[in-house]
Amino acid sequence: MPIIEVKNLTKKYEYYKKAPGLLASMKSLFHREKLYTEAVKNISFTVEEGELVGFLGPNGAGKTTTLKMLSGILYPTSGEAKVLGHVPWKREKKYQKQFAIVMGQKNQLWWDLPAMDSFILNKEIYEVPDAQFKKTVDGLAELLEIKDILDVQVRKLSLGQRMKCELIAALLHQPKVLFLDEPTIGLDVVSQQKMREFIKTYNEQKKTTILLTSHYMEDVKALCKRVIIIDHGEIRYDGALSALIDKYVDHKVITVTFTKPVERVDLEKFCPVMECTPLRAVLNVPNEEVKKVAAKILTTYPVDDILIDEVPVEDVIRRIFTTGKS
């Protein structure tokens, strides 16, 4: 039985038009034009227990709005959703004790106090027993390597350290469902990597169902077997990350370096040439012709090295967003 069930969920925001300039501002005192934007349009999907699903999309695609509806922060305009059998926006305490949300761009920790003070508040809010609290904080702090900073004011921590503390605050009550909204945003490469490793380990050990949004493809590639791609509020793709490439890409990329200069026109006889310098070329080759083309190049030209790659996932997703095709 799915842990998260979303059916025809829609969220429409209303806002007022604000034309620039003094005159327009004066006019708006008497009349304001109300506008609507559909952040999420009729989306449906399910997530099984223990799954770690990547929720991808450009800015304003509707990812965060969806997470906020699933965590009961926002009311939907229409549609249904159930998480752990609860309707999120009813804000039942029983449900709220079973999920957590972490937002990379917002903090729930008290800024001017050590993180431990916020943990103690969460302990009482989520009614975590003393022994479990100590064990969880110790365990997570050890795993995230931040044992020595729990009594330092949050405002004095680095962004990476703060995010780790945010994670501990969110995981104290051992939620069954975890919503991670851009957890690695703004972090340096090393911190991103550590955060990824932690999320992966936590998901494997605790079987927590995780819905993750991120702009970083590295996060998605490292963590998610399944992705949901959302754009302009609509789901464009829902399936395995590996299948995404099969579905949207009909070619591979061959990169060849030569020992002697080669003419572009000669290479174009085989397939489209994406890049070409006298000693290096990048070719887009249809899947069914890869072997044949590679063999031909190897026998015809002075090849120093040849690499056959899949099209990067980033490019696939970018193409989905730019073409708007499903």
Place this chain on the structure above:
Amino acid sequence: MRRYLKLLKILVRVSFIRALMFRAAFYMDIAYSFIWLGLFFIIIQILFSHTEEIAGWSRANLIVLLGVWSFLDDLGAGTFWDGIKRLPDLVADGAMDFILARPVDSQFLIAAERFRFSRVLVILADVGLIAYGLTIGEMAPWHTIILRFPVLVVSGYIIALSVVYLLHTLGFWFLRINNVWALYDGLEGIAKYPLDVFGRHIKLLSLTIVPLTVMFMFPAQALLGRITTLEVLYAPVVAAIFFAVARWFYQYSVRRYSSVA
């Protein structure tokens, strides 16, 4: 209930830590409150150097009223007001997200996050002022004070709490509510003087829609032995109605919350 008391204990502790961190603000707030209290006291002295009574209120009575008004105002400012006043900002910057996602009453969490300990000293001064007013003037028998005053003070406090919540809940509807709050703050300031002087219509208004008389004058009247049983029974009813309306309006307004991108 026990859980909420535990939470309250943690939040009070955190506020105290903060108060110790920002010592200058702590002392300034005490000084500010004492200056205002002293100023109002001087105004009363000046007024009564020209007359014996105003609308049936003597100098001593007015000192009691000022003491009660200041006591309730400082009690509010010292406890939940600062927390509630953050509500429009929490809505505007999207910080309500975490509050709404937690398994605890969000109205409680908002209100209880900021206590102002500097007001405790001022409350002691307020009590002293009330005692002074009662000593130099009339005073109700102790047994009626014990029976009536706590009911009226608690009712006044609940009404004030509800009004503060009602006004700041407007933060869900309007980006800025400073003017609305300033209007109420100004009106509340009037209640440190006997509202009888403003005539029948204002008195009626101050008993119902803006129940300043119920909040401030009734407790003072209980101390002075000038309150009827009907008035004592009326105050908790008004408090219950205001509390229920504030609660409903908050729940209703939360549906409008759209967070921040």
